[in-house]
Amino acid sequence: MRRYPLFVILLVCSASAHALESLRVGNQLVVVGDSAAKVKALMGNPSTRTKSSSGKSSSKVKTTSPSVSKSKRQEAKEKGETWQYQRDGHTTIFTMAHGKITHIEDVAR
Numbered sequence: 747m748r749r750y751p752l753f754v755i756l757l758v759c760s761a762s763a764h765a766l767e768s769l770r771v772g773n774q775l776v777v778v779g780d781s782a783a784k785v786k787a788l789m790g791n792p793s794t795r796t797k798s799s800s801g802k803s804s805s806k807v808k809t810t811s812p813s814v815s816k817s818k819r820q821e822a823k824e825k826g827e828t829w830q831y832q833r834d835g836h837t838t839i840f841t842m843a844h845g846k847i848t849h850i851e852d853v854a855r
Contacts, residue, residue, distance in 0.1 A: 769838065
């Protein structure tokens with residue numbers, strides 16, 4: 747019985763921001779791997795567009811241990827750009843790399 751309140755608290759805390767593999771826009775679905783053109787067609791121009799500030803490529807960075815490596819999602823965030831949209835009380839952030847969506851994040855305001 748004690749686990750139920752803990753579960754509810756964790757659920758509420760995790761509801762503020764989450765990563766998505768897909769996002770419904772009207773009656774269309776945008777998924778990771780779709781083109782930037784599809785996002786622009788469905789959602790218009792982003793309210794904020796930010797290019798990556800990291801000028802270093804992951805291949806130039808030497809690591810001391812093979813187990814210390816960046817995830818593919820983190821590398822995509824560093825190499826790409828983010829498009830931010832304000833909609834329905836949420837901030838939706840698309841990370842783009844090479845003209846494709848690599849990450850979708852939806853944050854409640």
